[in-house]
Amino acid sequence: MFERFILKATNANHARNRNERILKANEMHPVVNAIKKNKLKPKNLLEIGCSTGFVLKKINELTNAKCYGLDASKKAIQDGKLLFKEIKLYHGILERSKLQNDKFEVIVLGFFLFLIPPKNILNLFNIIDKMLKDGGKLIIYDFYNRGYKKKPYKHNKNLSTFRWDFKKTFLSLPQYKLIYKKINNYKETNDKTEVSILQKKI
Numbered sequence: 001m002f003e004r005f006i007l008k009a010t011n012a013n014h015a016r017n018r019n020e021r022i023l024k025a026n027e028m029h030p031v032v033n034a035i036k037k038n039k040l041k042p043k044n045l046l047e048i049g050c051s052t053g054f055v056l057k058k059i060n061e062l063t064n065a066k067c068y069g070l071d072a073s074k075k076a077i078q079d080g081k082l083l084f085k086e087i088k089l090y091h092g093i094l095e096r097s098k099l100q101n102d103k104f105e106v107i108v109l110g111f112f113l114f115l116i117p118p119k120n121i122l123n124l125f126n127i128i129d130k131m132l133k134d135g136g137k138l139i140i141y142d143f144y145n146r147g148y149k150k151k152p153y154k155h156n157k158n159l160s161t162f163r164w165d166f167k168k169t170f171l172s173l174p175q176y177k178l179i180y181k182k183i184n185n186y187k188e189t190n191d192k193t194e195v196s197i198l199q200k201k202i
């Protein structure tokens with residue numbers, strides 16, 4: 001049920017934001033900025049919630065990493081495949097993706113966790129943990145949240161948003177350490193976003 005709604009809602013989201021996502025991101029993008037500040041130079045990198053791959057295109061240019069992207073919006077992936085040919089783009093959700101069999105030095109969770117119902121989160125994070133190499137980095141980009149808030153998703157009546165501090169789940173495990181955190185003010189909505197980088201060391 002959730003899967004059906006999310007696949008549909010993400011195409012509508014792409015239609016609303018397409019103009020900003022068909023151009024390569026710049027160095028002000030919070031994830032690009034975090035990668036630059038931390039001098040990350042992975043051999044490979046996966047972004048989940050990559051839209052067209054516009055952020056990956058910039059990351060690829062800066063780091064030379066082999067970049068992979070997964071997005072639930074079919075339309076975003078179709079656009080991205082035409083625009084950013086050097087990025088490997090896949091349509092779908094991680095829980096059903098063959099990318100689960102691969103390992104990555106960096107995994108970016110690109111601003112979609114707020115749509116995942118908490119009952120689905122441990123399964124998703126378990127898959128991500130298995131896919132992240134030892135010594136790898138997990139980058140979480142989402143709203144900045146202190147407590148827990150559930151709200152109706154204003155763009156789709158079948159979905160809700162769930163805002164909380166996602167990184168705490170990983171940080172409760174001894175193999176994850178927080179190595180970077182930046183909170184940004186998002187002026188248009190008076191909201192705050194956060195990018196954090198967690199290092200995995202077994």
Ligand SMILES: C[S@@+](CC[C@H](N)C(=O)[O-])C[C@H]1O[C@@H](n2cnc3c(N)ncnc32)[C@H](O)[C@@H]1O
Binds near residue numbers: 052
């Ligand atoms: C707000 S956009 C962020 C785009 C880009 N990552 C960035 O940092 O600017 C979120 C993207 O996540 C995708 N998305 C939402 N839920 C998803 C899911 N469960 N799995 C994969 N992609 C998802 C949407 O289609 C959308 O392209």
